Amino acid sequence: MNRRTFLKRSLGSLLTLLGLSGGSYFYAREIEPALLTITEETITDPQIPDTFNQFKIVQFSDTHLGFHYTLEQLExxxxxxxxxxxxxxxxxxxxVDEPNNYDWNNKLIQLLQTLDAPQGKFWIYGNHDHGGYGTDILYDTFNAADFTLxxxxxxxxxxxxxxxILAGLDDAMLGNPDIGRSIEERADSDFTILLAHEPDLADAVKEYPVDIQISGHSHGGQVRLPFIGHLYTPAYAEKYVQGKYTISDRLTLYVNSGIGTTRLPYRFLCRPELHTFTLHSS
Incomplete structure (x- = not known):
């Protein structure tokens, strides 16, 4: 290969790389954050009563409204x-991403009210909910929208x-989670689902009689690279990042990748996610 050919090919490779980088940037910022994935899971356990066969639970998490996620998208x-x-x-x-900077309005309450489930709507605090003086604002908003904390x-x-039993923990980063207190009213025969914002709490939860832990917080890493995986996850989401984990003979953990974004407005190889869980008695 002569010098002219080498320079020509090198320049072509550089332009291709730059083009791909630009294309990847556009995809990660404008396209993938809107590509919602619905992950379907079946939970089978002999402690689930027969009357709950085909009972469907939908989980959503980490919308981070205000940070590149709008009420129109929530609608x-x-x-x-x-x-x-x-x-x-x-x-x-x-x-909400920053409760102290968010433009709170009735439309948000109306949208959350519109969510319909005959057996109820329940929520737990995340670290961003407690942050920015949001604790009381979030409580009032969800309460007005017929959600139970x-x-x-x-x-x-x-x-x-x-x-x-459906139980829920306070946030681990800015709250005071108490696993024992959350399930103190369960009986030995009760099938138990626990909501915990941070997935890494599973290592403590496994010491208690909990069957299923459902979490968010990690955003699935938000940006994942081939052969490398996620580049960063927040505290308490460093061990369990995305998907299903068998924590112990009893406890199974499901980690949702969330809906919105935070810190950086990108998703790459990590689509926003809804979880559906269908219960079956074995």
Missing amino acids: SLVSQINGLEPDLILFTGDL LQNSATRIQKDGASF
Whole structure:
């Protein structure tokens, strides 16, 4: 290869690389954040009462409204969630990115009110919900939208005389999670689902009689590279980042990749995600 050919090919390779980089930037900022994935999971356990066969739970998490995620996008998400016809809706933290800087309005409450699930709508605090003096604002917003807070507490989901326990923890970074307190009213025979914003709490949760932990917080890493995986995750989401994990003989953890973005407005090889969980009694 002569010098002229070498320079020509090198320049061509450089221009191609720059073009791909520009294309990847556009894709990561403008396209992938809008490519919602619906991940379907089946949970089978002998402790699930027969009356809850085909019972559908939908989880959404980490919308981070205000940081490149708008009420118009939330409106579309609400429509998609209702289209799944869930029996139960769960939100696992971080509704707004910066509560102290967000333009709070009634439209947000109206959209959250529109979410429909006959067995109820429940939520837990994330670190961004407590941050920015948001604790009381978030409580009032969800309360007005007919969501029930689970903060180191539990409720009994009942159907045709049978039930299971749904519990929730306070946020680990800016709150005071108490696993024992959250499940103190469960009986030995109760199938138990625990909501915890931070997935790495599973290493502590496994010491308690909990069957399923449902979490968010990690954003799945938000930017993932081939052969490398995620580049960064926040504290308490460094071990369990995305998907399903068998933590112990009893405990299974599901980590949702979230809806919005934070810190950087990009998603790459890590689409926004809804989870649906269908219960089955074995």
